[in-house]
Amino acid sequence: MGNEDCGQMSAWYLFAAMGFYPLNPVSGNYMIGSPLFQKLTLNLPDGKRFVVSAPRNSATNVYIQSVRLNGEPLDIPVLTHAQLEAGGLLEFDMGPTPSQWGSSWRDRPLPAFPD
Numbered sequence: 001m002g003n004e005d006c007g008q009m010s011a012w013y014l015f016a017a018m019g020f021y022p023l024n025p026v027s028g029n030y031m032i033g034s035p036l037f038q039k040l041t042l043n044l045p046d047g048k049r050f051v052v053s054a055p056r057n058s059a060t061n062v063y064i065q066s067v068r069l070n071g072e073p074l075d076i077p078v079l080t081h082a083q084l085e086a087g088g089l090l091e092f093d094m095g096p097t098p099s100q101w102g103s104s105w106r107d108r109p110l111p112a113f114p115d
Helices: 008-018 081-086
Strands: 020-024 029-032 039-043 049-053 063-069 078-080 088-095
Touching: 008 020, 029 081, 078 081
Parallel strands: 049 088
Antiparallel strands: 020 029, 029 078, 039 049, 063 088
């Protein structure tokens, strides 16, 4: 068999379990999704930390109700690499039913390819 994906599926799973993943690694943006943990900490260079907190996360509370980054409401389901690198606290409020959080966000259209 071999290593046909060079670890990409494992990397995606770890990101997704944290509650965000690079949809397009070149963009420097991460799409926010439901984390699998109630709390995790990424230890960053220079002693910085990026904490993901979802205290109400459970087998039934799998839907994002709201998200805050460093205490400020995050209304779009996108986290930038610069925000992650700066360290801080990403807080998820989770609930048992789907919410409207992030549902109105639309990414900019892709550029047209020349013929």
